[in-house]
Amino acid sequence: MSEDKPHQNLAIIGHVDHGKSTLVGRLLYETGSVPEHVIEQHREEAEEKGKGGFEFAYVMDNLAEERERGVTIDIAHQEFDTDEYYFTIVDTPGHRDFVKNMITGASQADHAVLVVAADDGVAPQTQEHVFLSRTLGIEKLIIAVNKMDVVDYSEDDYNDVVDEVNQLLNQVNFEVDDNSFIPISAFEGDNVAEASDNTPWYDGRTLLETLNDLPESEPPTDAPLRLPIQDVYTISGIGTVPVGRIETGVMNVGDDVSFQPSDVGGEVKTIEMHHEEVPKAEPGDNVGFNVRGIGKDDIRRGDVCGPADDPPSVAETFQAQVVVMQHPSVITAGYTPVFHAHTAQVACTIESIDKKMDPSSGEVAEENPDFIQSGDAAVVTIRPQKPLSIEPSSEIPELGSFAIRDMGQTIAAGKVLEVNE
């Protein structure tokens, strides 16, 4: 595969059993990315057992076993390329407790394929994943209406699913083009690499063509600098060294920076990355740096470093859109769980529940409801119990999302609509 092409991280999302693994297998197979020995091994076993056809789920299982036996596992393991791009597939874990990792970890995917089974339509995880992909800053969503073979390639069934998904997307203001919907069968291969004769009523692009036409992702270098602090060290001969990963913007030696909410600042003296001194650092770079006049006790994990003339926002309160993923009872005003946002973990009180959304229409179902529960999407006002630096997701999406945890579970995820400083 060529390393010259631009890179895209692609998430495959959707409800369990709607065919995510089969689709991944099909994409790898159609692009010639399944290792020859895995195909060969499968062919032999299939002949022995008298099984016909090529079963992608089997190939995926086989690759998983192989990876687990290996010494190191590269998480970014499934790769394929199109004419334009070099794709890495991010196969997201199914359990909700991993959502926190996806929000606080390195940003994973640029675009996503939402797999919805034609015979089942929008299911609970479809809704959850759509909301999360919005929260996690997925740019483009492609909707693969899968298992068209199971519904005999019915155009009516396809249109029903498209309508259902559109309602869901409206609910979270996720805009997609009409041509983002594709009727496919990952199992049979329809409309994945080649236009299918089974869907004469569909004249749009195949899935691979659609992937190939995705916009190129730009690193967020134009946004103001935001660098959440992971740790603060005292290094002999250097002084105080904060360490973290740049989320947005650029840090240059000589920049005047501010740490919030600790509210201290100074001039960047040196930046090191991979033990080498660098004049500047960009989004995704893990750096340690040294700021004139800053002591070890002046700043802490959870602070965000930004330009002194455009410092990180500190929320007195903030309004956010949340989706409740799992909660044993109901959430009411006054509830104070722990919020995980970038490197910060702060107890925050849900001060008011402002609106509850209707999942089927996307409209406000109830103003000022008494409570919300699992499966609900709502707009709430939140008051951090300690100062918290967070940004409106419309301005800096990388610093605008959070996971809410309580009782050892991730109970909700959200994105910031507005910050009141």
Place this chain on the structure above:
Amino acid sequence: MGKVAAKIKVMPDSPEMDLDTLQERLESSLPEGAKINGVEREEVAFGLVALIPTVIVPDGAGGTEAVEENFTEVEGVESVDVENVGRI
């Protein structure tokens, strides 16, 4: 149920911390059901080197929480951050 590989960045509490010792401590601190599948080292800055074990956990309740908690308790660890997760 599938399994999940998580890349977990573990920062030592100082540049002087012996990384082999730290790695052994991490391995022996793993909760039941989790295993380490390779450990990378990443030079960060000013002599600090992060250990980045890939930990395999079930794709089930609790996620990476138990591993994170146990790693955080290990002597010589400054911080624990999950960088990436993906199903294997």
